[in-house]
Amino acid sequence: MRLGTWTKRAYAVCLSAVLSSAACGGDDDKKTDNSGIGEGDGGSGNTGNNGNVGGNNNGNGSANTGNNSGSNNGESDGGAGNNNGGNPSDGGATTGGDAGPVCSMPCDDAVDCTTDTCVTGGRCAHELNPAACAAGQSCHPMTGCTAGKACAAAADCADTDGCTANERCDAALATCKFDPLDGDDDGVPPTVCGGGDCNDDDARIGPGQSERCNGVDDDCDGNIDDGAMCEEGAVCKEGSCQCDTGRTACGRSGSCVDLQTDPDNCGACGTDCGPAGTCTAGVCACPAPGMMCGDSCVNTMTSNDHCGGCDTDDADRSCSRNQACVNGMCADCGSAGQACCTSGGSSDGCPGTLTCMGTPGTPGAVCACASPSMMCGESCTDVTSSETDCGGCDKPCAEGEQCQSSVCTACGDLGEVCCKRTNGNSYCNNPGGGGGGGGGMLTCDATTGKCVE
Ligand SMILES: [Ca+2]
Numbered sequence: 001m002r003l004g005t006w007t008k009r010a011y012a013v014c015l016s017a018v019l020s021s022a023a024c025g026g027d028d029d030k031k032t033d034n035s036g037i038g039e040g041d042g043g044s045g046n047t048g049n050n051g052n053v054g055g056n057n058n059g060n061g062s063a064n065t066g067n068n069s070g071s072n073n074g075e076s077d078g079g080a081g082n083n084n085g086g087n088p089s090d091g092g093a094t095t096g097g098d099a100g101p102v103c104s105m106p107c108d109d110a111v112d113c114t115t116d117t118c119v120t121g122g123r124c125a126h127e128l129n130p131a132a133c134a135a136g137q138s139c140h141p142m143t144g145c146t147a148g149k150a151c152a153a154a155a156d157c158a159d160t161d162g163c164t165a166n167e168r169c170d171a172a173l174a175t176c177k178f179d180p181l182d183g184d185d186d187g188v189p190p191t192v193c194g195g196g197d198c199n200d201d202d203a204r205i206g207p208g209q210s211e212r213c214n215g216v217d218d219d220c221d222g223n224i225d226d227g228a229m230c231e232e233g234a235v236c237k238e239g240s241c242q243c244d245t246g247r248t249a250c251g252r253s254g255s256c257v258d259l260q261t262d263p264d265n266c267g268a269c270g271t272d273c274g275p276a277g278t279c280t281a282g283v284c285a286c287p288a289p290g291m292m293c294g295d296s297c298v299n300t301m302t303s304n305d306h307c308g309g310c311d312t313d314d315a316d317r318s319c320s321r322n323q324a325c326v327n328g329m330c331a332d333c334g335s336a337g338q339a340c341c342t343s344g345g346s347s348d349g350c351p352g353t354l355t356c357m358g359t360p361g362t363p364g365a366v367c368a369c370a371s372p373s374m375m376c377g378e379s380c381t382d383v384t385s386s387e388t389d390c391g392g393c394d395k396p397c398a399e400g401e402q403c404q405s406s407v408c409t410a411c412g413d414l415g416e417v418c419c420k421r422t423n424g425n426s427y428c429n430n431p432g433g434g435g436g437g438g439g440g441m442l443t444c445d446a447t448t449g450k451c452v453e
């Protein structure tokens, strides 16, 4: 049965207290066992409360701060005891508590087939959990698990209750069953049935949903568009995101900019003050080291197009492809000792084994070999381990030696360090084996790196 045929009079008292009202359903007696902390009497999914309300312990007189945060469920899930909001029984100030929304009141609605949680905005949500009811019972969103009456056919199960739906006769149990009303399947029964879903036809609307700027109360807290997010510079007005006072929508994206200060839209949309320009009171300025070149303000210290001054027909001041503007001078770049080019193949402006010392494009940043490497021939070489450049360029190690810490060291015999192949593998000198050694007796000890028997 849907709401259209429902008699609202019966639950009129609940309409004004739809959120977290244990009074809806009229089962005040159940509340009285909520003394003390949320230890939960919940064994199986019975009709009692599992005590998470007790976690709030209004009676102890202390401020209920910090408790009841996170999820205050546990009442309907068969006593799993998720009373994470439980207060210490000594009633001391409850500090901390889990991060998450905090509700000022207990969230237990005394309905044993709803999961009660504190959601964004500090309000309680009561999500349906019909699985908490035993076989032969159905979940009524206001009164909880309800035993069905005996039936022989579906016709025996018709009711006039607007908060139930899909009334049917369970043939195996010969018992009437129904589903709790949840028109949009968002898990929350409608407000009129005690659940707090203020729009039971739209699953995007309900307690805990995020508020969108659309002229609708999406989170069902009674306030339209409260806290709805808009892009930077915009505010939510009359159901749509609009530029805040003093801001103007510019460009295709319509982002809200301040024409007084935005260097990309200075004084009017699209007026660009250039890469080094500033915008003050809606007028472009080109403070030093900027310089107006044509209609654009550039930094001639770093601009590849206007290096050291404006590039004009009479004065060629643009740097070539393999140069970079450093300190107002076009500098060759990319080789050892030259500037790191920010344009070009490598990420740091230096090709091959060279590394940029400094920040590419800034004065003093040059390409060099990173220590301990040295430029040997055409590439940076690690002279601490290179057998052709051991300890310096062009210092090869002799046969049977290898470079260790910049020193040529005999290797491969008993007690000596293991020799390394170019592929990184180690070996020891064994008779007749050329190092590969069938029947060899020396092996390389992985721990010491030396040849042992
Ligand atoms: Ca719903």
Ligand SMILES: [Ca+2]
Pocket (backbone or CB within 6 Å): 184, 186, 197, 198, 199, 200, 201, 202, 203, 204, 205, 206
């Ligand atoms: Ca809804």
Ligand SMILES: [Ca+2]
Pocket (backbone or CB within 6 Å): 211, 216, 217, 218, 219, 220, 221, 222, 223, 224, 225, 226
């Ligand atoms: Ca709202």
Ligand SMILES: [Ca+2]
Pocket (backbone or CB within 6 Å): 211, 212, 213, 214, 215, 216, 217, 218, 224, 225, 226, 228
């Ligand atoms: Ca809204």
